[in-house]
Every structure is written in structure tokens, then in C-alpha cells.
Amino acid sequence: MLGRSYGKLDRMRSAYSVETVRTAERQLMARLPEGALMQRAAAGLAAACADLLGRVYGSRVVLLVGSGDNGGDALYAGARLARRGAGVTAVLLAPERAHAGGLAALRRAGGRAVSAGGAEGAGGGAAGVEELIERADLVVDGIVGIGGKGGLRPDAVPLAAAAERSRAAVVAVDLPSGVDAGTGEVRGVAVRADLTVTFGAHKPGLLIDPAREYAGSVRLVDIGLELPVEPELEALQHADVARLLPVPRAESDKYRRGVVGIAAGSARYPGAAVLAVAGALRGGAGAVRYVGPAGDAVITRFPETLVSDQGPKHAGRVQAWVVGPGAGDDAATVGEVLAADVPVLVDADGLRLAEAGVVRARRAPTLMTPHAGEAAALLGVDRAEVEGGRLAAVRELAGRYGATVLLKGSTTLIADSGGGAVRVNPTGTAWLATAGSGDVLSGLAGSLLAAGLSTVDAGSVGAYVHGLAGRLAADGAPVGAHDVAEAVPEAWRNVLAE
Ligand SMILES: NC(=O)C1=CN([C@@H]2O[C@H](COP(=O)(O)OP(=O)(O)OC[C@H]3O[C@@H](n4cnc5c(N)ncnc54)[C@H](OP(=O)(O)O)[C@@H]3O)[C@@H](O)[C@H]2O)[C@@H](O)CC1
Ligand SMILES: Nc1ncnc2c1ncn2[C@@H]1O[C@H](COP(=O)(O)OP(=O)(O)O)[C@@H](O)[C@H]1O
């Protein structure tokens, strides 16, 4: 069942900044007759609305119309639905500034318009407008799109609230009004949509929480924009991950497959070591070495682990290290691992103990994997600031540390210090919010590093497989972190089956 539901994720999904979309739009518009792009957008929007309604004839459709082109899209799409027999009412936030061509088209098609304040035509005042929204089968949110700044303005807030109360399906035009297209931030009230029909390209906000949650499912309408090769954000899909997963060949042996060293756990938190090793054993490395005080717990659970009671320096050959999960205050071990000339993944306590100057000075690559709380501590800001502005936070940290940073949470982002597209993980599930699941991820991604993946690929492939394992393990019910680790092979097979 899961094989089918994830099987269609087979192309890298990209998101472009508003600036890039605007430039591409201008270039295309210069070659097309006036209004052609808006007609393409409206046709795609109307088709999506019709699919959602099932039966267009006789349905009640309410358009929420702001004063820009986003409202124009809604009006033209409303006209198409009206021609197919829907009863369409446009609620105009600024009647004198509503898109004139769109409004005329709607009226010609038999639709009507009322003012959000109830002034124009039959609307029965603001309360009447809200009632109209609550009784609709479909609400189309064309209040504001990529031209928006800040949260919704006060006059639009009651309309968004009525749409949320309504049993109607809510379709957002291009973006849910009130969310930040570029960053995914939501300041104040925003429209909550069941479906967002976006034009030309995904915008970063549609892939990053909290805005992503407001968008519902997202449908991309191709309007012919020509976009640059490098997007601002990219999400790996099954086929991309399948290409990156390390698979042993005939000539492979355990050392050639890579040895991952795990320096984790403490007398107080032996479980973190066990979970990191559990992830590492399923991550593609040929051998897992463990150093630290939780060796007994590790060997009892996983006898295949090479356990050493010496420090990392004396552990023998290792192609990549994981340091930090459950490590307490063991700064010496963190320092020793960071001194190694191999890729290092720093997680949990290790993040607190790793000095920025030391990380920056490393010659081999570093992958840091903070959750929002840890990222906030490193940046010296509130956790809410990181959760509200994940893209800025992950980029800032990558820049400061000269490292690849994987910011965990409801939307996991991976940024490289050299700039370029930020990766966003599409497989996450809130079932992963369970103690120790981050330890599993650190072992898994560390193992991928040892197998030879770059920090960006190890982080994004690790997060992808970890998220999929979380979904497979949970299948709609709570799971523990060890269940997630045990589901990694199934997730791996699921990816390779494509
Ligand atoms: N790109 C493309 O290729 C294509 C783009 N197309 C479409 O055009 C859309 C962009 O249109 P746009 O540029 O006219 O801006 P838009 O989003 O309607 O917003 C501006 C209006 O909103 C207002 N406003 C601002 N902030 C607000 C807030 N917080 N809360 C409430 N209101 C707020 C602002 O008011 P003002 O500041 O002027 O008073 C202004 O009137 C795009 O998203 C897509 O749908 C397609 O048709 C074709 C292809
Ligand atoms: N709401 C959520 N939606 C999706 N994934 C989540 C959510 N909350 C946490 N996760 C994921 O669960 C894991 C938790 O890791 P972490 O916070 O380090 O926990 P721990 O330290 O207990 O292991 C991360 O992979 C993170 O991305």
C-alpha cells in the first residue's frame, strides 16, 4: 500500500523564490498576448475546483477577492465555473480596485459580486457575507498571492475565519493568503486551505512549515515559465534517493563499504548509544564501531558492533564519525572526534560542546543535526523564532559554522555552507516526534557518510529514509524510536523498488 502511495514521488521537486518567479513571469509575458498567463492560471484553477466539487452544476461557490492579480485569477476561474452552472458569488475586499477584466467576465457568465462590507449588491452586510461563506460548497481564496506582505490585513481576517468555520472545501489561489511565500512564516491569521493551486513553480513557503500546513495538498499548474536550473529549495523524491543509496558490489568488503564510528551515550543515557548504533547498522556502512561508556548496553543489543573502550583516537579505521547523542558533558570526546580528518556528524550534546571556530577550521566536512531548540541555543534566539523562520535559521547556522546543517522538526531542512539549493525532506511524519528518534537518524546519516555520500546527500537521504521508516513503522499508531530503526530496511526496499 505504501509502495503505491510513495511511488509517484519520482522527480525532484523544486521551489523558486518570488523574485525568480516574477522575473520568469515578466520574460514570458513579453512574448504572449496580454492576459494569456492569467487565463492559463485561471483554467488550471477552475479545473482543480471542478475536480474537488465533483458536480459543478448547482454548486455554491464563493470567491474571496483581493485587489491584485491573485483576485483576478479567482474571478476568471469563477467565471468558468459559473458557465458550467455553478452559483458563483465574489466577495470583494476593495470593490473599486478588483480586477476589472475578471469582474466583467464573472458578471457575463452570470456570477454576482458583493462587497466584503456588504455595500455592493445583495450581501446583507458583513454578517451576510460570512453566512454566504459558511453555506458554500467551495471557497476560493484569491485575497492575496505572491504580492502579499505580512499576515492578513484586518478586513480580510473575518473572511478567513468564516472559511475555516465553513464546511466548504477551501482552495487557495497560488498560496494561502497571509503566509509568507518565500519563507513559510505565518504572522497572525492566514487562510487554511484544503488545496492550494500554485502557478508556474512551487514557492518555498508551500514546502516549509508552518505555511505548508496551511496549504493543504498542493497542485502545480504549468503556465510555461522558464526557470533557472538551480532552485532555492529542492525535495528529493524516490528516484533521486534510489540513485544515492549505497549498494554493495561484488568487490565490496566491510571496509570498502565504510566503517562508521559512533561516539555517543553515557552512563546516564546508554539508550542514545544503542539507538544511534541501531540506525548506523541499517545505513549502508560495512561495520559500526562504538566508543564510549555504553559499550555493554550496545553489545548486548547488537553483538555485531565493534566496541572499544578507548577514546576515538585509538578506535582504529573509521570513514566517518557520529558524535554527541546522549554524550552529556564529555567535551574531550567531541574535541577528539572533531580533530579527525574524516566527515563528522555532530548531534545533540555534541552541538553544545563543539566550538564554532573548531568546526570551521576542519578540513573534512561536518554535518550538524540540531532540532529547533538546539538551533535556537546555537543562534542565541528563541525557539519560536527558529520554528517560524526555519529557512533563515538553517542558512545562518550553516554559514556561521562553515558546515552542512540539518535542521530537524516538522519540516526538516538541509543547508550547505556554500549556499545553493536548500533541501527539504518530504517524508517526515509527526509520529517521529518520539524520544530517541533523532539518535536513530544520526546513526543512519553517519552510516551514509561513511559509505561515501556527501554531507548534503547523507543528511537528506538519511532524513528521507528515516521519515519513510517512521511512516511504515507507525502506520497510523504510536511507535518508539527502536521501531523506526527496525523499519529502515523496509523503507530502503520501498525506495529501491521504484
Ligand atoms: N507570477 C506569475 O507568473 C503569475 C501570477 N499570477 C497571479 O498573480 C498573483 C500576484 O499578483 P499581484 O502582483 O497583483 O499581487 P497579489 O498577490 O494579488 O497581492 C497584491 C494585492 O494584495 C494586497 N495585499 C498585500 N498584502 C496583503 C495582506 N497581507 N493582506 C491583504 N491584502 C494584501 C495589496 O494591496 P495594496 O498594498 O496595493 O493596498 C495588493 O492589492 C500571483 O500570486 C498569482 O495568483 C497569475 O495570474 C499569472 C501568472
Ligand atoms: N512534528 C514533526 N513532524 C515530523 N517530524 C518530526 C516532528 N517532530 C520531530 N520530528 C522528527 O523526529 C526526530 C526527533 O529528533 P530529536 O528532536 O533529536 O529527538 P531525540 O533527541 O529525542 O532523538 C527528528 O528526525 C525530527 O525531524
Ligand SMILES: [K+]
Ligand atoms: K491566495
